[in-house]
Amino acid sequence: xxxxxxxxxxxxxxxxxxxxxxxxxxxxxxxxxxxxxxxxxxxxxxxxxxxxxxxxxxxxxxxxxxxxxxxxxxxxxxxxxxxxxxxxxxxxxxxxxxxxxxxxxxxxxxxxxxxxxxxxxxxxxxxxxxxxxxxxxxxxxxxxxxxxxxxxxxxxxxxxxxxxxxxxxxxxxxxxxxxxxxxxxxxxxxxxxxxxxxxxxxxxxxxxxxxxxxxxxxxxxxxxxxxxxxxxxxxxxxxxxxxxxxxxxxxxxxxxxxxxxxxxxxxxxxxxxxxxxxxxxxxxxxxxxxxxxxxxxxxxxxxxxxxxxxxxxxxxxxxxxxxxxxxxxxxxxxxxxxxxxxxxxxxxxxxxxxxxxxxxxxxxxxxxxxxxxxxxxxxxxxxxxx
Numbered sequence: 001x002x003x004x005x006x007x008x009x010x011x012x013x014x015x016x017x018x019x020x021x022x023x024x025x026x027x028x029x030x031x032x033x034x035x036x037x038x039x040x041x042x043x044x045x046x047x048x049x050x051x052x053x054x055x056x057x058x059x060x061x062x063x064x065x066x067x068x069x070x071x072x073x074x075x076x077x078x079x080x081x082x083x084x085x086x087x088x089x090x091x092x093x094x095x096x097x098x099x100x101x102x103x104x105x106x107x108x109x110x111x112x113x114x115x116x117x118x119x120x121x122x123x124x125x126x127x128x129x130x131x132x133x134x135x136x137x138x139x140x141x142x143x144x145x146x147x148x149x150x151x152x153x154x155x156x157x158x159x160x161x162x163x164x165x166x167x168x169x170x171x172x173x174x175x176x177x178x179x180x181x182x183x184x185x186x187x188x189x190x191x192x193x194x195x196x197x198x199x200x201x202x203x204x205x206x207x208x209x210x211x212x213x214x215x216x217x218x219x220x221x222x223x224x225x226x227x228x229x230x231x232x233x234x235x236x237x238x239x240x241x242x243x244x245x246x247x248x249x250x251x252x253x254x255x256x257x258x259x260x261x262x263x264x265x266x267x268x269x270x271x272x273x274x275x276x277x278x279x280x281x282x283x284x285x286x287x288x289x290x291x292x293x294x295x296x297x298x299x300x301x302x303x304x305x306x307x308x309x310x311x312x313x314x315x316x317x318x319x320x321x322x323x324x325x326x327x328x329x330x331x332x333x334x335x336x337x338x339x340x341x342x343x344x345x346x347x348x349x350x351x352x353x354x355x356x357x358x359x360x361x362x363x364x365x366x367x368x369x370x371x372x373x374x375x376x377x378x379x380x381x382x383x384x385x386x
Contacts (some may be wrong), residue, residue: 062247101131193229332372
C-alpha cells in the first residue's frame with residue numbers, strides 16, 4: 001500500500017527541494033529582512049525598544065491566534081513593557097499566567113542562541129505554555145511527550161471527522177526527536193539559514209511530540225533559528241527577537257494549514273512548503289516595516305501634543321487608536337466605542353472627543369450617526385526631540 005504521510009517515506013527525513021525555484025524567493029526574503037533589520041537598528045533610544053515591543057506584541061498575539069487563543073492585547077503589551085523596561089501606563093493590568101508563560105517561551109527561544117536546543121528545553125517551554133493549565137477541557141500531559149494514543153489532527157463533528165494528519169507512532173518518537181535535535185545542532189554546512197528555519201518548522205509539526213501546543217512550539221523553534229540566522233548582522237540582541245513569522249502566519253492561517261497538509265500528505269519534495277514559507281518571511285518584513293513607521297509616527301504625535309494636557313480618558317482613547325496602527329482602528333473611534341472604553345456618560349464622552357478634535361489630535365470621518373474619528377497626524381516637517 002502506498003505511503004499516506006511524509007514520515008512514512010522510506011528515506012524520511014531526507015528532504016529535497018528545487019533550488020532553482022527557491023533562489024529568487026530566498027533572495028527576496030533576505031533583502032526584505034536585511035532592510036527591516038537596518039531600519040530597526042537605525043532607531044534611536046527609546047524608539048528602538050518601542051518598536052521591538054510593538055513587534056513582539058504582534059508575534060505573541062499572532063502565535064496564539066493561529067491556535068484559536070485570543071490573548072488580551074493590553075496584558076501582552078504590559079508584560080512586554082515590563083520586560084523591556086519601558087514606561088507603563090497608569091493602571092496597567094497584571095498579565096495572566098497564560099500571557100506570561102507564552103512570553104517566557106518567546107523570549108527564551110530568542111536568547112542564549114549559542115546554547116543547544118534539547119528535549120529538556122522543549123519540555124520546559126511546554127510547561128510554560130500551559131502555566132495556566134490546559135487550553136481546553138481535555139486533560140493533557142504538560143511538560144512531557146504525548147501518550148501512546150494515536151496523534152491525529154481532526155476536524156468536523158464527532159462521527160463525521162475529517163483526518164488532516166496523523167503523526168508518527170509513540171514508540172518512534174524519542175528516536176525521531178533525537179535525530180531532529182541533532183540536525184538542529186549540526187545542520188548541513190551548505191544549508192541556508194532561512195531554509196533551515198522552514199524545514200525545522202515542518203519537521204517538528206510532523207513529529208507532533210506533545211498532546212497540545214505543538215504549533216506554538218514549532219513557531220518558537222522557528223523564531224530561534226531565524227534569530228540565529230541574523231545574529232551576525234545584529235548590533236543589539238533584542239532586534240533578533242522581533243524578526244519572527246507568527247503574525248504573518250496568523251494573517252494567512254487558512255493557507256498555512258492547507259500548505260502544511262498538502263506537504264505532509266506528499267513525498268519528501270518540500271519545495272511547495274519552502275516557497276510559501278519564504279513568501280511569508282518577505283511579507284512579514286514588509287508589514288513590520290510599516291509597524292516601525294507607525295512607532296515613529298506615534299512618537300511624533302505625542303511630541304507634537306506634549307503640552308496639550310489630555311485627561312486620562314482622552315489618553316486612553318488616543319492610545320487605543322495609536323495601538324491599532326499601522327492597520328488602523330477598525331471603523332474608527334465612535335461615540336459608542338468611547339463610552340464603552342472610558343465608562344462615562346454620553347455627554348462626557350462627547351465632550352472628550354470634541355476637545356480632542358479642537359486640539360487637532362483626532363479628526364472626524366463620516367457624518368451623523370456614522371461619524372467616527374481617527375488620529376490627526378502632525379506635519380512630517382515638525383522636528384522630533386527624544
